[in-house]
Amino acid sequence: MASFTLINITPDIQTYSMLIDMYCKDGKVGEARDIFVHMTERGFVPDIITYSALLDGYCLRGEMDEAEKLMDLMVENGCKPNVVTYSSLINGYCKAKKIDKALGLLQEMHFNGLAPNVITYSTLIDALCKDNQLKLAHQFFKEMEAHGLKPNVITWNSLLDGMCKNGQIDEAIVTMKQMESTGMVPDIITYSILMDGFCEANRLREGVDIFTSLPAKCLQPNVFSYNIIVKGYCKEGLLDEATKLVQEMEDNGCSPNECTYNTIIKGYLYGKDVRKALELVSTMRIKGFAADAHTASLFLSFITDHAVSDSDKALLRKYFEI
Template sequence: MVEELLWVWRFMRECGVEPSLVSYNCLMDGLVNAAFVDSAEKVFEAMETQGDVRPDAVSYNTLIKGYCKVGKTQKAVEKFEEMQQRKDLAPDKITYLTLIQCHYSECRFYECLALYHEMEERGLEIPPHAYSLVIGGLCKDGKPFEGLIVLENMVRRGCRGNVAIYTSLIDSFAKNGNEDQAMVLFDRMKNEGFTPDEVTYGVVVNCLCKAGKLEKAMEWFNFCRESTVPVNVVFYSSLIDGFGKAGRVDEANKLFSEMVEKGLVPDSYCYNALIDAFGKAGRIDEACALFNKMEKEGCDHTIYTYTIVIDALFRKHKNEEAIKLWNTMIDKGITPTAAAFRAFATGLCLSGKFALACKVLDELAPVGVIPEMAHEDMINVLCKAGRFRHACKLADGIVDRGREIPGRVRTIMINALRKAGNADLALKLVHSKIGIGYDRFGSIKRRVKFQTLLDP
């Protein structure tokens, strides 16, 4: 009720009633809650310059909250620093919590941790929500061990963890490939009397699937189905991905069908997992059928969807179909990633279409997609497949078109040959002028071609 609030404020002043500190703070709080932060800022300035009332910690906290609310983080930090410089007051736990929340929402997790340590140094009481944010930020930043240390500090100070904190830690350890530590925390969570929710169980099932422990994952999945824990798409997606990567495609497909029968709507991650499983198993027709079904069901094809289907088509030597699908993707305005180009270029190189691979690479530069290792990847894949003549032809094409420094292409070729187990050719290249030297034919000077590496 901002209009009424301002009316009362004006009437009070007209009646000669001088506002107290509490009145000023109430007015600022009302303005901040209504997102009138500029007006709240003017009230704060009036407190500093008019009358005997000076802003206190509540005044600063209110304005800092307002700045954070409208995304003016820098101004909030400046007010915080100004507050620290005053001798008559200091930031309290509310000040720190407000800034930690603000930094967390902007994924500035280092700042959250720094504020937490500052609170520790000052001996301030740390609210449970501040612990949750700091631990959550560390987990999102891929630092679960640091998050676990904060949890231990929290418990040592007599503040219990909660389901959300344990779930974040379990998920982060799982994503870092530390399945053992994740499951230790899961057991500890239950032993401490916390009841895991569907998010926690979903994280545990995903963790076990990533670790290849599919039977154990199914045990927890069945436990949830038989109890009151809601089973959602995340459970099925994790299991479909796990079974698919293990080559157990029929079981993955069965889970997908079961999910649809239960009325759950598959998301793009779920579709992609099964399409990838079909593609890796060489069942390209089923992969393409699912790709088309995905579009009919209104589920958007992601760049990853196109990448795995293009890769699967090239694996089955359906090169023209793969190229057509790439062009369709570009026409739809989907920007390729480095991984997408790598899959496409690998297929083109193995099918002998080097010129097209280089042409597509040139076309990607204007849209901001510049795979740094593109040429290296293409030469590596040819050498790995034993197609040394093709690799030399590609290297010559790269140098002739001025796409790479000849010396770098030479280094790439040497490393690729060595990795492919052909040390003799790698040594021959090292002791030759290929790529960087020239041969003279009368008055004509020509660069020594990589293809001469295979001459007797």
């Protein structure tokens, strides 16, 4: 670690805390830990800001054992955890899919007289939705509103995504209207969630309607939004529309990514158009992308597929040098 004396700076606790926070946010938790050890060896006593910064770094990297040890050290040294500390731990456990641990920490917060904030609730709601515990997610959503906390767009999006993933698309539309009635403006992620929900529910036209309405809402489709509709078209066998949309992406300055190409290639393979799929593989390779495992396995399955012509099989063998 660089010496502060070289630049005539005598660090104080705030300086150390800022450095630890900076390194943790940059993913350099090992360096942050070294600074923490260095400051304590020099006689500086970490405060809640110092502990919280390092603890957040551990949690972001999923090092929950280290986070727990640090939490114990905090308490041992008479530094009482605050809402930020608990929220970081809850986030770490949620990312590690240890929701029971996260819920236990929420109860501990209440026991210690600490009120969860929007970030705490949003983190839990998102994790519960991803774990298909929608009923409990809705309960926490109502609880946060009852405590006078206003859900932000991230909270609403988590709830909507959970509903769409569970096939509750009509209920999700109603929820989005409730969201708008509170004055919260849906963002591109909100609409993308709904588009994907419609496409997965075989209601492509409604998904496309949302997509085409985005410019009127002053929202620019991103690659994720485009990919949802490309996938929707491919799922319905509308490959010409999917191809046109990919061209439209490029015309609008939104470059197709690896997911875009793999999606449309799979669409052509499911449609038994091996030659068009191979054309797209060439384009994808030029752009520095590669076929994913599913796409590659589809190509290989065509070698033994009786429905594929001998000429196409020969082309596949030659292309992939099988």
